[in-house]
Amino acid sequence: MSIQDIIEGKKEWRAxxxxxxxxxxxYQIVYKEILKYLFKVGPVELTGATGLLSGIVDLFEEGAALGKGVLEVTGSDVAAFCDELINDSETNAxxxxxTVEQEVIKAMKKSYG
Known part of the structure; x- marks a missing residue:
């Protein structure tokens, strides 16, 4: 990644x-919680995340313009909303x-080997 790419990425993020x-x-509060959630358990490949996050903002802007509360847009279970967005992506979880499964298998082989 070049310095120019980093600069462009920062500009995009700020915008x-x-x-x-x-x-x-x-909406801002829920968006920040969504970010926290996605950064903890979310998609491993974050290159497409700006598209995903922009899509969320688009959805939120539309909901706000219609006078809806944020939970009318996401549903009351915001984590489930996030999970649905990333259900086809490999996640950190x-x-x-x-990793845990592989470590258990290795340990079992050593123990019963």
Whole structure:
């Protein structure tokens, strides 16, 4: 990744976050929680995440324009909303689960070998 790519990425991120800051307060709060959730368990490949996150902002902007509350847009279970968005992507949780399973298999082979 070149310095130019990094600079462009930062510009895109700042523009993206400027859109978020224009949303009503309840939407901003839920958006920030979605970010936390996605960064913990979300897609491993974050290159497409700006598209995903922009899509969420688009959805939120539309909901706000219609006068809907944020939970009317996402549903009351925001984590389930996130899970649905990333259900076809490999997640950090998937990798952790695979790692644990492999370690258990190795340990069992050593013990019963």
């Amino acid at each position: 993206h976050m400027a859109r978020v800051k224009k949303l009503p307060q309840d 998937d990798i952790l689960q695979e």
